[in-house]
Amino acid sequence: MPSGNLSGASRQQGRQYLRCHRTSQKPGKYALLEGMRIVDALKTAGDLLEDAQVAGIKIIRRAERKSFNYAQFAIGKRTEQNILLESGDVIVVP
Numbered sequence: 001m002p003s004g005n006l007s008g009a010s011r012q013q014g015r016q017y018l019r020c021h022r023t024s025q026k027p028g029k030y031a032l033l034e035g036m037r038i039v040d041a042l043k044t045a046g047d048l049l050e051d052a053q054v055a056g057i058k059i060i061r062r063a064e065r066k067s068f069n070y071a072q073f074a075i076g077k078r079t080e081q082n083i084l085l086e087s088g089d090v091i092v093v094p
Helices: 038-044 070-074
Strands: 005-012 015-021 028-031 057-061 064-068 090-093
Touching: 038 070, 038 090
Parallel strands: none
Antiparallel strands: 005 015, 005 090, 015 028, 057 064, 057 090
């Protein structure tokens, strides 16, 4: 498992949840809602901490890794990176 700040989705009693650890102002467990994207998950957890390396966010989906550059997204570039989250996805924020 990579080091860094993590968010992960898991299933509990038929519901999907998002876990946020140290990536946000309010770490904890949140419902993973239908249609939730990366930015939605980060906002739900209180947004990123000041020292987060926003250009290097990774999404791990089974054996696949995807990149998300929050800095580019915030200025309207590469918006396609803001993918829909799926159960089991892990967001790594260095």
